[in-house]
Structures are given as structure tokens and as C-alpha cells.
Amino acid sequence: EKKALEAYRTVEPVTSAGIRVEVAANLGSLAEIPAALEAGAMGVGLFRTEFLFMERKTLPTEDEQAEVYTRLAEAFAPYPVVIRTLDIGGDKPITGVDFEHEDNPFLGWRGIRMCLERPDIFKPQLRALLRASVVGNVKVLIPMIADGSEVREVRRLFEECRDELRPEGTAFGTFELGVMIETPAAVFLAAELAQQVDFFSIGTNDLTQYVMAADRLNPKVASLNRAEHPAVLRAISATCKAAKAANIWIGVCGEAAARQDLTGFFIENGVTELSMSSTSIPRTKQAITRF
Numbered sequence: 001e002k003k004a005l006e007a008y009r010t011v012e013p014v015t016s017a018g019i020r021v022e023v024a025a026n027l028g029s030l031a032e033i034p035a036a037l038e039a040g041a042m043g044v045g046l047f048r049t050e051f052l053f054m055e056r057k058t059l060p061t062e063d064e065q066a067e068v069y070t071r072l073a074e075a076f077a078p079y080p081v082v083i084r085t086l087d088i089g090g091d092k093p094i095t096g097v098d099f100e101h102e103d104n105p106f107l108g109w110r111g112i113r114m115c116l117e118r119p120d121i122f123k124p125q126l127r128a129l130l131r132a133s134v135v136g137n138v139k140v141l142i143p144m145i146a147d148g149s150e151v152r153e154v155r156r157l158f159e160e161c162r163d164e165l166r167p168e169g170t171a172f173g174t175f176e177l178g179v180m181i182e183t184p185a186a187v188f189l190a191a192e193l194a195q196q197v198d199f200f201s202i203g204t205n206d207l208t209q210y211v212m213a214a215d216r217l218n219p220k221v222a223s224l225n226r227a228e229h230p231a232v233l234r235a236i237s238a239t240c241k242a243a244k245a246a247n248i249w250i251g252v253c254g255e256a257a258a259r260q261d262l263t264g265f266f267i268e269n270g271v272t273e274l275s276m277s278s279t280s281i282p283r284t285k286q287a288i289t290r291f
């Protein structure tokens with residue numbers, strides 16, 4: 001059984017109908033790269049940059065970040081690496097950001113909300129991403145989007161960064177820009193958001209908790225916190241439909257991406273990338289080839 005799964009390492013999974021699906025890895029650090037490659041990851045569908053900012057006394061510098069993102073991109077080239085901008089909040093504080101107490105941190109000042117108010121923290125990351133994009137396979141993903149204005153603001157900040165990098169003579173590249181679909185607002189706005197970005201990535205962990213109004217960390221509401229709940233599946237289908245209508249690609253990067261009982265559902269809805277922890281990759285590739 002294990003041997004049979006190992007054979008999937010080098011397989012590019014294609015369904016019986018001929019649909020190619022990219023099976024990528026969710027990573028939090030460069031140390032996890034060898035295991036991802038070993039498992040047969042076809043790139044990175046979610047690089048959680050918050051781990052670079054956590055458990056340290058100072059914020060990572062632009063240079064430090066540029067090096068990490070560049071090394072990540074180089075390790076997987078020519079496969080894509082989707083790097084998510086800082087997604088941190090009151091439940092996961094970092095040194096250098098003053099998080100005031102919030103009664104509802106999951107509904108509070110987190111992810112893009114915090115970043116847009118702290119360009120001193122956000123812009124070094126954006127500049128580092130622009131620099132790493134020289135490798136050619138970087139895609140940038142914005143978390144916790146709930147309004148189109150947030151995407152416009154990110155684009156404006158990227159433009160500012162380019163205007164700063166040019167006179168410095170610092171090389172930078174181009175990249176696809178995408179948004180996480182993980183709030184009900186983003187689902188309802190999917191048609192508009194799809195006009196603003198190059199791709200969507202569905203974060204089923206947060207999408208489930210927000211659609212079901214059931215804290216993802218509270219065991220007392222675990223029975224409601226199910227990605228296969230019809231309410232969540234309809235939210236996913238609606239998002240996929242909007243992506244298809246706008247002709248942009250769509251991936252899934254929450255835990256549900258690795259669920260074999262949902263593989264067929266995702267593919268039928270037009271999902272072309274599933275990103276998960278490395279250990280789930282061979283099994284998911286197998287499920288795709290069997291679909």
C-alpha cells in the first residue's frame with residue numbers, strides 16, 4: 001500500500017476525463033521543503049508567512065524575507081509557489097505589533113486588516129515579494145479579504161513599492177495576485193473580486209467557521225464545523241462559478257483540500273489546484289487519477 005502510494009510521487013495527476021489537477025503543499029518554513037518534494041508536491045499552494053514573524057524578538061527584515069521567498073521559489077521552480085501575506089491576529093500575536101484585547105479576535109483586527117493599517121510592517125513584505133518574483137514562479141495571496149477596496153489598497157501599496165525599488169536599482173519581477181476566499185463576504189462578492197485578481201484560493205478552515213458561525217477551535221461546536229456541510233459546499237460552488245465566469249483559476253488550501261470524499265466535488269466545480277500538508281499528497285494524487 002505504502003509502496004503503491006510512493007509511485008505517485010512523480011505522477012502528474014489527471015482525472016479519467018483528462019483534467020489535470022495540481023497537488024501542492026502547504027508550508028510554514030523552508031525546513032519543510034525536503035518533505036514536500038519527497039512527497040511529490042507540484043509547488044506550494046500556501047506558504048504561511050506568519051511563521052517567519054512568530055517566536056522571535058524583532059520583525060524579519062525585508063532582506064531576510066526576500067531571501068526566504070527567493071529560496072522557496074527556487075526550490076520548486078518551475079512549479080508555482082503561492083506566498084500568502086502576513087495573516088496574524090489577536091489570537092496569534094507577534095512582537096512589534098500592539099494587539100489590544102479583543103472579545104472576538106476571529107472577527108477582529110487580523111490578516112489584511114492589520115497589514116493595511118501597518119505599512120511599516122506590510123511594505124517590507126511586499127517589497128520582498130516583488131524582489132523574489134524575479135525567479136518567475138511566485139504568486140501572491142492576500143488573506144481575510146472581505147471587501148474589494150482591500151484589494152485595491154494592496155495594489156496601490158505594491159505600486160508604491162515598485163516606485164521605491166526602481167530608483168534604488170533593485171530588480172523585481174511580476175506575479176499573479178490572488179485572494180483567499182474565506183469570509184462569507186468574499187463569497188458574495190466573488191464575481192466582483194474575480195475581476196480584480198488572477199486567482200482565488202478557498203480557505204475552507206476559516207470559510208467553514210464563518211459560514212457556520214462556529215469557532216474552528218471550540219470543540220463544543222465541532223459538529224457544526226464541517227466543510228462538507230451543504231451550506232459550506234454551496235459557498236464553495238458559488239465561488240467556483242464566479243471564478244469560471246471570470247476565467248480565473250481557483251484552488252483550495254484549507255484542510256478539506258486533502259479530503260478524498262470531497263476530491264470529486266472540487267474537480268467537478270472547476271478547482272485545478274489542491275494544496276495540503278505534504279503527508280496527504282500521494283493519497284490525493286491517487287484519488288484524482290481514480291476520479
Ligand code: PEP
Nearest residue numbers: 182203204205206253254
Ligand atoms: C484557511 O482558513 O482555510 C486557511 C488555509 O488558512 P489558515 O488555516 O492559515 O487560517
Ligand code: MG
Nearest residue numbers: 182203205206
Ligand atoms: Mg484562514
